[in-house]
Amino acid sequence: MDLQAVKQRFGIIGNHPALNRAINIAVQVAPTDLSVLITGPSGAGKEIFPQIIHHFSARKHGPYIAVNCGAIPEGTIDSELFGHEKGSFTGAHESRKGYFEVANGGTIFLDEVAELPLATQVRLLRVLETGEFLKVGSSKVQKTNVRVVAATNVDIPTAIQNGKFREDLFYRLNTVPISVPALKERKEDIYLLFRKFASDFAEKYRMPAISLDEEAIHVLENYHWPGNVRQLKNITEQISIIEKKRVIDAETLKMYLPNYSENKLPVLFSRNDTESASSFASEREILYKILFDMKADMNDLKKLVYGLIQTGRIEDFNLDHQSAFNRLYKSESEDIEPQIETVKTVTSKPRAAEHIEDTHEVVEESLSLQEKEKELIVKALNKHNGKRKLAAEELGISERTLYRKIKEYDLD
Numbered sequence: 001m002d003l004q005a006v007k008q009r010f011g012i013i014g015n016h017p018a019l020n021r022a023i024n025i026a027v028q029v030a031p032t033d034l035s036v037l038i039t040g041p042s043g044a045g046k047e048i049f050p051q052i053i054h055h056f057s058a059r060k061h062g063p064y065i066a067v068n069c070g071a072i073p074e075g076t077i078d079s080e081l082f083g084h085e086k087g088s089f090t091g092a093h094e095s096r097k098g099y100f101e102v103a104n105g106g107t108i109f110l111d112e113v114a115e116l117p118l119a120t121q122v123r124l125l126r127v128l129e130t131g132e133f134l135k136v137g138s139s140k141v142q143k144t145n146v147r148v149v150a151a152t153n154v155d156i157p158t159a160i161q162n163g164k165f166r167e168d169l170f171y172r173l174n175t176v177p178i179s180v181p182a183l184k185e186r187k188e189d190i191y192l193l194f195r196k197f198a199s200d201f202a203e204k205y206r207m208p209a210i211s212l213d214e215e216a217i218h219v220l221e222n223y224h225w226p227g228n229v230r231q232l233k234n235i236t237e238q239i240s241i242i243e244k245k246r247v248i249d250a251e252t253l254k255m256y257l258p259n260y261s262e263n264k265l266p267v268l269f270s271r272n273d274t275e276s277a278s279s280f281a282s283e284r285e286i287l288y289k290i291l292f293d294m295k296a297d298m299n300d301l302k303k304l305v306y307g308l309i310q311t312g313r314i315e316d317f318n319l320d321h322q323s324a325f326n327r328l329y330k331s332e333s334e335d336i337e338p339q340i341e342t343v344k345t346v347t348s349k350p351r352a353a354e355h356i357e358d359t360h361e362v363v364e365e366s367l368s369l370q371e372k373e374k375e376l377i378v379k380a381l382n383k384h385n386g387k388r389k390l391a392a393e394e395l396g397i398s399e400r401t402l403y404r405k406i407k408e409y410d411l412d
Contacts, residue, residue, distance in 0.1 A: 009055075010048055013196050014189030018181040022049065029176045030056035035128060037113075037173045038151040040180030043230030049178055050109035050149040059147055062106030065099050070112035077120050079136050088137020100133055100144045107147040113173065114154035114165055124148075125169045148173070183228040190221050193229060197236035208246045210239055215250040223257050286396055287372050374409045377402070381411070 006012070006023055029036060030053045038046045047066065054064045072080050079089075083098030099108055110116075116124065127133050128148060132141050150173045159165040183190060194212070202209035212220060225231055235256045239248060254260050380391035392402040405411075 006052065010052060012045075012048060013193050014186055016181060016186040016189050018179070019186060019189070022178050022180055023052065025176065025178050026052040027056055029053065031058065033147055035147075035173050035175045036149045036178060037156075037170075037176075038149065038178045038180060039156075040151075040153065041182045041228055042153045043228035044180045044182055045229050046151040046153075046180050047109070047111065049180070050107065050151070053149055054107040054109075054147070057107065057147065059106050063103050064107050064109070065103045066109040066111060067099055068111045070115035074117050077117065078123065081120065082123060082133045082135055084136035085138045088135075092137070095135075098133075098135065100127060100146055101142065103146050104144045105146075107149060110148065110150040112152060112154075113150040114152040114156060114159055118164075118166065121166045121169050125166065125172060128169075128172045183225040183232060184223075187221050190225070190232065191217055193232055194220060194236055197233050198240060201237050201240040205240065207240070210236075210243065210246050210248055212248050212253065213250070216248050216253045219250045219253050219257070219260070223260055287369050287376070290376070291372065373405070374411070377405055377409065377411065381406075 003020060003023060006027060007014075012019075012023065026036075026049045036050075036053060038049050040046050050066065051064070054060060067081070069077070078084075079092075079096065079098065081098050081100055083096050083101055084092050086092055086095045110124075123133060127144065127146070131143055131145060133144060134141060154165075156165055156170050156174075160167045160170060183193075191212075195209075198209045198211070227234070238256055239253070243252060245252075376395060377391070380394045381388070384390040384394065388402055388406070389399050392399040395402065397405075
């Protein structure tokens with residue numbers, strides 16, 4: 001079956017090479033019984049690939065079960081996957097078959113497999129190795145013939161280093177890896193997907209389909225789409241229902257795109273802080289800008305004082321300059337106070353020209369981003385009387401990130 005026919009059958013839109021390769025691998029591996037691990041960001045459409053694998057396999061007439069491992073409580077996950085015997089735990093009033101028993105002869109898709117508890121990972125490894133499992137509360141070994149396809153949006157090697165995922169299970173699941181690209185990597189596919197979703201919602205709600213003007217298309221294609229295809233679909237549906245006009249311009253579209261910015265400056269990224277990665281860039285940009293502005297203000301102030309002393313017009317240091325000086329002094333952190341003190345001494349006690357060099361004494365400034373970040377958070381909270389939502393908006397970060405920073409710096 002050719003690639004285009006597969007896309008049409010499963011409703012896949014796009015022609016990006018990485019997407020085409022993922023589909024080809026899924027079709028080629030389908031006739032085998034090899035385990036497959038699908039990786040990619042949340043909302044990228046990973047759930048389509050297990051369906052492709054099952055459909056083109058010899059198991060296509062057998063059961064297909066999709067399990068979201070992250071949605072099942074840790075206390076019941078073993079029972080859900082492997083079943084339990086009557087009386088094995090409180091509330092077990094009768095025996096129950098697990099997904100691996102029900103899916104015998106078919107395919108089971110374990111979505112968000114990295115969320116499995118370590119004890120459950122051991123049980124899963126045994127199923128993959130020998131096809132054997134034990135029900136909860138039973139000592140009788142049971143057999144199952146199941147094709148396992150797993151998916152995750154977590155960086156598994158990092159999870160292994162942190163002791164949250166078994167390395168042997170990773171290599172057993174990752175027999176054939178399939179990587180699904182993020183939507184921002186498929187720039188040429190974004191507008192195609194938008195038009196498909198717009199057409200679907202027009203038919204669903206019995207209204208004319210929305211379209212975009214040229215500038216709006218540019219905005220659409222340059223947005224970073226943190227929620228991937230799922231986010232694009234939701235936004236298309238929102239616009240279809242809410243907007244009365246059917247041709248959407250760029251300004252209207254931006255109203256539906258959270259944190260839209262065409263600024264693509266490279267920023268540092270910490271692998272150990274994936275949760276705050278989306279807000280990392282904005283925080284760092286704010287801090288760098290403040291630091292450079294502070295340095296520029298200090299240089300301007302030094303030049304002003306030096307010029308007044310050189311010309312003997314120190315008495316002309318009028319109220320406006322003095323006011324600006326005072327504001328600068330009060331707003332700066334303790335890290336640059338030594339430089340300001342040096343300038344203040346010169347303005348109050350002018351000396352001969354040969355002593356002017358003292359004003360250029362180099363005092364090392366502390367460029368600690370952590371201290372500046374802490375100071376800005378305190379100022380924002382004080383300004384808004386402790387209202388964290390307003391403080392977060394002032395800082396240009398999410399309220400969730402602000403809560404984490406407050407806890408991190410013990411600012412309660």
